[in-house]
Amino acid sequence: PKSYDPDVVDQKVEDIAQLPHIIEKLIQDLPQGWLETPYREGGWTGRQLIHHLADSHTNAFIRCKMATTEDWPNILPYRQDDWATQIDHTLDIDCSLSILKGLHQRWATLLNDLSPDDWTSRGYFHPEYGRRQPLFEIVALYSWHGRHHTGHLNLLHQN
DSSP, X not given: OOSOOHHHHHHHHHHHHHHHHHHHHHHHXXXXXXXXXXXSTTSOBHHHHHHHHHHHHHHHHHHHHHXXXXXXXXXXXXXXXXXXXXGGGGSOTHHHHHHHHXXXXXXXXXXXXXXXXXXXXXXXXXXXXXXXXXXXXXHHHHHHHHHHHHHHHHHHHHO
């Protein structure tokens, strides 16, 4: 979004709150072997997607906490493709599902406590984008991010 709209932000926060439940529902019906199946040629496996969501959204939560306690902090980018190939991405997905459940509950609670002014007056500076990102943009980005990767998990149903 280009500007703050409280109704849009409320829906985006709800998307964030519901993501772990949506993922759990999606994965319960996936066929055997889906964890090691890429959602497309050259794409990540189901296992990597779940672990990636835990990595990415942990970073996002910390960035949001910084944005609510500091004056437009600079955030640290990370190499998500490199993270997705590290040894911890071979673990059972239950550890990342547990992270997502607790993390998203905390994150939604934090976001629901923000004042209308916080959504535009607080945020962070993202060095890769070279600009400030207010919280209303950040919450929209991660709402999209969760839906984007649940779409990838949906593709595994078709394989």
